[in-house]
Amino acid sequence: MAAAMCGRVDMTSRVCERLLKVSRRHSSLVHQNAVVEQESQDLYPPVRPKFPEGSWGAMDKRQAWIWRGKKDKLSNIPSVTGRIDMITKKKMTMWKYKIAERYPRVLPYQQYATKTHLVKGLPSLYSSLEVDEVVKKIKPSVIDTLCLENETLVRDKLISKASPWERPVLSSQLMLKSLLSTLSTCLSADCDHLNTAQFDENVRVEAFWDRHGFSRQKVIDNDEDNKKFLTVDESRLQACQRADFVIRSENPLPEFLSRDDEFCQTAGYPELEYHPVTYGQSFAHKLQPSVVAGHWVGDPCEFGLLTVCTSNEVHEVGQQFGDVHSQQLLTGMGMNTSFTRLVAEAYYQGFSSAIDVTYPFTTQTILSDGQHFAFFAYQLNTLELWKDDDGNPLRNICWHTPEMKLYDSVEAGEVKGFNDNVLKHIVKFLLLKPGRPGVELRPSLPAGEPAPRETTTYINDKQVVVVVEEEEKYV
Numbered sequence: 001m002a003a004a005m006c007g008r009v010d011m012t013s014r015v016c017e018r019l020l021k022v023s024r025r026h027s028s029l030v031h032q033n034a035v036v037e038q039e040s041q042d043l044y045p046p047v048r049p050k051f052p053e054g055s056w057g058a059m060d061k062r063q064a065w066i067w068r069g070k071k072d073k074l075s076n077i078p079s080v081t082g083r084i085d086m087i088t089k090k091k092m093t094m095w096k097y098k099i100a101e102r103y104p105r106v107l108p109y110q111q112y113a114t115k116t117h118l119v120k121g122l123p124s125l126y127s128s129l130e131v132d133e134v135v136k137k138i139k140p141s142v143i144d145t146l147c148l149e150n151e152t153l154v155r156d157k158l159i160s161k162a163s164p165w166e167r168p169v170l171s172s173q174l175m176l177k178s179l180l181s182t183l184s185t186c187l188s189a190d191c192d193h194l195n196t197a198q199f200d201e202n203v204r205v206e207a208f209w210d211r212h213g214f215s216r217q218k219v220i221d222n223d224e225d226n227k228k229f230l231t232v233d234e235s236r237l238q239a240c241q242r243a244d245f246v247i248r249s250e251n252p253l254p255e256f257l258s259r260d261d262e263f264c265q266t267a268g269y270p271e272l273e274y275h276p277v278t279y280g281q282s283f284a285h286k287l288q289p290s291v292v293a294g295h296w297v298g299d300p301c302e303f304g305l306l307t308v309c310t311s312n313e314v315h316e317v318g319q320q321f322g323d324v325h326s327q328q329l330l331t332g333m334g335m336n337t338s339f340t341r342l343v344a345e346a347y348y349q350g351f352s353s354a355i356d357v358t359y360p361f362t363t364q365t366i367l368s369d370g371q372h373f374a375f376f377a378y379q380l381n382t383l384e385l386w387k388d389d390d391g392n393p394l395r396n397i398c399w400h401t402p403e404m405k406l407y408d409s410v411e412a413g414e415v416k417g418f419n420d421n422v423l424k425h426i427v428k429f430l431l432l433k434p435g436r437p438g439v440e441l442r443p444s445l446p447a448g449e450p451a452p453r454e455t456t457t458y459i460n461d462k463q464v465v466v467v468v469e470e471e472e473k474y475v
Contacts, residue, residue, distance in 0.1 A: 096282050243307050341365075
């Protein structure tokens with residue numbers, strides 16, 4: 001019995017020894033696998049997904065990663081001027097986008113190029129502005145201005161010396177300048193934003209953007225013996241303009257429609273049915289991209305309150321094609337003026353085609369020859385126009401009115417057929433108060449970076465080097 005017990009103890013000890021050896025071997029293998037896994041993580045980077053994060057639609061994956069790289073590079077630049085310098089330093093081939101067209105039936109192309117849906121009438125926001133009493137108060141001053149300017153323009157030496165085709169434009173500019181000065185003076189007493197606004201003349205506004213649907217060949221391997229190209233369905237467009245008058249404010253105008261509204265994602269716009277050349281568009285090689293919002297970066301008033309442009313050229317061209325096409329040319333000019341202004345304004349806040357806007361930009365535009373007025377309210381919802389609708393469903397929205405007469409004529413110092421409704425529209429555009437409470441205007445820039453308009457020192461202090469000359473010593 002004792003011998004049996006000893007045999008069992010020996011067998012148990014042997015089993016324990018074997019289990020211990022197996023356990024040690026397992027622990028060693030686990031450790032080795034952990035080491036190998038750690039070394040593999042150190043040697044090999046993580047597998048890159050097929051597409052970057054986000055929605056890309058039908059875009060080629062290589063082009064999607066190129067755009068993601070652009071966004072990362074721009075995001076690492078902490079200043080607005082640095083970002084603009086980076087994206088404008090390289091000359092490239094671009095489509096020249098005309099603000100005022102001279103060809104009929106171009107409006108569908110303009111809508112596609114800017115991804116804009118047109119809405120007849122003005123946003124409901126203007127319905128809440130009560131201006132009847134204000135119009136009654138300032139109407140006599142406006143009529144006096146019209147009478148005075150019409151008499152002055154007849155004998156103005158500047159206009160009489162101008163060429164026949166320049167005289168209508170000069171007359172309209174002088175008339176609009178006087179009207180804006182009169183209205184601003186009358187309304188500023190009760191409007192703080194007009195007291196602090198900036199009023200500019202002959203304003204340079206330029207902007208560029210990338211649009212889906214314009215196919216081109218892009219070089220991806222610049223080897224002299226074997227160049228490789230990638231067909232991309234996007235191209236860059238450049239627009240340049242001289243706005244006659246611009247009123248700028250310290251804060252942006254309120255949004256006309258929520259960016260999250262379904263209408264901003266489902267509103268229709270024309271498709272690009274033909275090549276841009278068939279619409280009278282031209283291609284420019286080695287063109288320098290430019291972004292100018294009509295002021296220096298860091299100006300206290302960075303947001304456009306109102307842009308006013310003369311419409312004489314559009315009227316002259318439209319007479320050749322009839323009233324329908326004339327109205328389309330006018331609508332296109334107002335839409336393009338507003339869009340270009342807002343694109344440049346968005347770039348000045350740190351956004352770009354690669355870094356899309358996070359809140360809608362809005363502005364107001366008036367086209368007039370001093371007697372006829374057309375009104376536009378534009379909301380820029382996106383700058384990612386290089387994506388298709390599946391990748392980016394957002395649309396830009398433009399509200400507009402038909403052209404209306406402010407008055408019929410001025411005869412013997414009396415204004416005939418004065419239209420109070422047109423004056424109400426002008427007053428509403430001037431009285432609309434800017435302000436976006438709770439909105440971060442520059443979210444793509446570093447949190448600690450002060451806004452350019454808060455800068456108080458614009459010129460670096462010059463370093464003064466004191467040179468001490470030793471007195472000559474005579475032996």
